[in-house]
Amino acid sequence: MAGNPRNGRPYRRLVATMKATGHPCWICGHNIPANVDGRTHPLAFTLDHLVPLSRGGDLLDPANARSAHRRCNSSRGNRTAPRVQQRASRRW
Numbered sequence: 001m002a003g004n005p006r007n008g009r010p011y012r013r014l015v016a017t018m019k020a021t022g023h024p025c026w027i028c029g030h031n032i033p034a035n036v037d038g039r040t041h042p043l044a045f046t047l048d049h050l051v052p053l054s055r056g057g058d059l060l061d062p063a064n065a066r067s068a069h070r071r072c073n074s075s076r077g078n079r080t081a082p083r084v085q086q087r088a089s090r091r092w
């Protein structure tokens with residue numbers, strides 16, 4: 001019964017709270033428009049995390065939550081994910 005926590009009520013409440021605060025995107029610093037389609041628009045609000053979940057960040061901790069554009073959030077994720085996978089054990 002362990003579903004995706006992003007579908008849970010606490011997570012959705014956190015998303016709604018963060019969106020309502022109207023903070024600008026923490027990645028690029030520009031305002032996030034509220035009247036765009038959140039599922040498709042590149043500048044739509046998304047909930048990002050200061051400490052990525054893959055690094056042990058808390059999905060539901062408001063202190064770890066940041067507002068971000070969809071575009072910024074996904075580009076940041078694409079950039080950091082491969083580096084996390086890299087092994088740091090290559091010694092010459």
Ligand SMILES: [Zn+2]
Nearest residue numbers: 025028069072
């Ligand atoms: Zn942005």
